[in-house]
Amino acid sequence: MSDDQYPTDEPLIIGVDLGTSRTAVMSSRGYQGITRSxxxxxxxxxxxxxxxxxxxxxxxxxxxxxxxxxxHPLEDGVIREGSEKDYTAALELLRHVVNEAKQGAEVPVAGIIGVPSRASIVNKELLLQLARELMTTALIVSEPFMVAYAINKLSDAIIVDIGAGTVDICGVKGSVPGQKDQITTLKAGDYIDERLESAIQQKFYDVQITRNLVRTIKEQYAFVGEPEAPVLVTLRRDGKPAEYDLTREIRAVCESIVPDIVENIVAIMKGYDPESQPEVLRNIYLAGGGSRLKGIAAMVERQLGDFGPVKVSCVDDPDFTGCAGALKLGLDLPPEHWDKIGFSGPEA
Ligand SMILES: Nc1ncnc2c1ncn2[C@@H]1O[C@H](COP(=O)(O)OP(=O)(O)OP(=O)(O)O)[C@@H](O)[C@H]1O
Ligand SMILES: [Mg+2]
Structure with a gap:
């Protein structure tokens, strides 16, 4: 449908997933895009x-x-608030994303913005201020809740969002999760990159490696558990290429984030009534880019084996599930009701 077929006074509804490493957006007119943050x-x-x-x-x-x-406007799951420039960078990133979603149409925008759990608590006022500059109505919601909304699991489920800055573990209980329903740890994608870089450097001290290169290697080969095949990667030493075996390093570093995830799933699960706990354990969903780590769902499932039957699944499309949930919520709730259901948001 072309733009002139849409009424110009009706707001464009957008769902945004503002993440540490990337920001995704979807609009009520079918636009979807993703950009590094x-x-x-x-x-x-x-x-x-x-x-x-x-x-x-x-x-x-x-x-x-x-x-x-x-x-990088976000770090460790929160918006940086050090300087005026930090604020401007965050605003301009969001403006860029909103403009992309508008696709040239001059329309008011109503946005649901999903952010890491920590930002939804620590930066709520700042986020609302940013949103006010760009949108007529906005809601700030924690990203794991957006994932739960997208996959229609609004009670008796645990969402584990493995991002770049944080792993957010959230218990959904039929209402918008509060602070006590969420646990955040910093052992996420960036932590893996940092550890893997030093592990490679320690074992092969004279190869040239950068954080960006480490992330690319991780995104291609990351796994936990038994390796399917050795991970042989071409790196450069003294400017010359050579093949290096990184199987052990990748496995050890990737597995190092699993204990905290399991421990925190257990902590959140114990917050449910005992009658609900078996159902909760069968509804554990991994989301975020880190859910692409090969073998992670099976490993988490195995490590929860003492608690009875457990099912851990990965969402189908970790890049867009969060913002698809945000858009879905925006479409289900007319913007005029956004400030009446317990979320905060600026006046329309
Ligand atoms: N195949 C893969 N294996 C392991 N990690 C991966 C893979 N693909 C992407 N990642 C990692 O997932 C992370 C990005 O995930 P995601 O896009 O969900 O993060 P984010 O939403 O930007 O971060 P946050 O939620 O912490 O703000 C990065 O660290 C990225 O390197
Ligand atoms: Mg995220």
Whole structure:
């Protein structure tokens, strides 16, 4: 359907998943997009000349990083609030995403913004302030709840969102989860990258490795449990390529995040009535990019074996499940009711 077939005074409803490593958006008119949560500003006039603009986002910013000062608006699951520039970078990232979703249409925007659990608590006011600058109505909701909404599991389920900055473990109990229903740990994707980089460096001290390269290797080969095949990766030493066996390092580092996940699932599960606990244990869902770690669902399931029958599943599309849930909530609830159901949001 073309834009002129839509009424211009009706708000465009969007669902946003604002994450540490990437931000995804979906709109009520069928747009969907994803960008790395990075904003770059040219360091000097040469950078502006090279890029032809004063700000660059996502992968484009990463590609031109030598000409740019890069900002990652989220860190460890919260929006950075150190300086004016941090605020501007977060605002511009969100503006970029909203503009993409608008696809050139001049319409008011009503947005549901899913953020890591910690940000939904720590940065709520800041997030609302950002949203107010770009939208007529907005709700800030924790991302695991968005995932639960997307997969229609609104009670007796546990969502484990394994992101870049944080792992958020959330028990859904038929209402919007409160602080006591969620546990956040920082042993997530960025933690794996950091540990894997030092493990590789320690074993092969003279290979050249960067954090970005480590992340790429992880995203291709990460696994827990018994390896299907050795992980042989080409790295460079003294500028020359050679093959290195990273099987043990990858396995050990990836497995190092599992104990906290299992322990926190148990803690959240114990918060349910004993009659509900068996059902909860059969409804554990892994989401977020880290749910792509090969073997993780099976390992978590095995380690919960003492608690009776357990089923751990991965969501189908970890990139978009959160924002699909946000959009679904936005479509199910007319924006005029958004401030009447216990969420906070600015006045329309
Ligand atoms: N195949 C894979 N195996 C392991 N990790 C992966 C894989 N693919 C992506 N990841 C990791 O998942 C993380 C990104 O997940 P996601 O996009 O859900 O994070 P985010 O929402 O930006 O972060 P957060 O929720 O912490 O704010 C990154 O650390 C990324 O490297
Ligand atoms: Mg996330």
């Amino acid at each position: 990075i904003v770059g500003y040219p360091k000097d006039i040469i950078g502006i000349k090279l890029l032809g603009k004063t700000q660059v986002f996502g992968d484009e910013a990463l590609r031109h990083r030598s000409a740019l000062t890069l900002y």
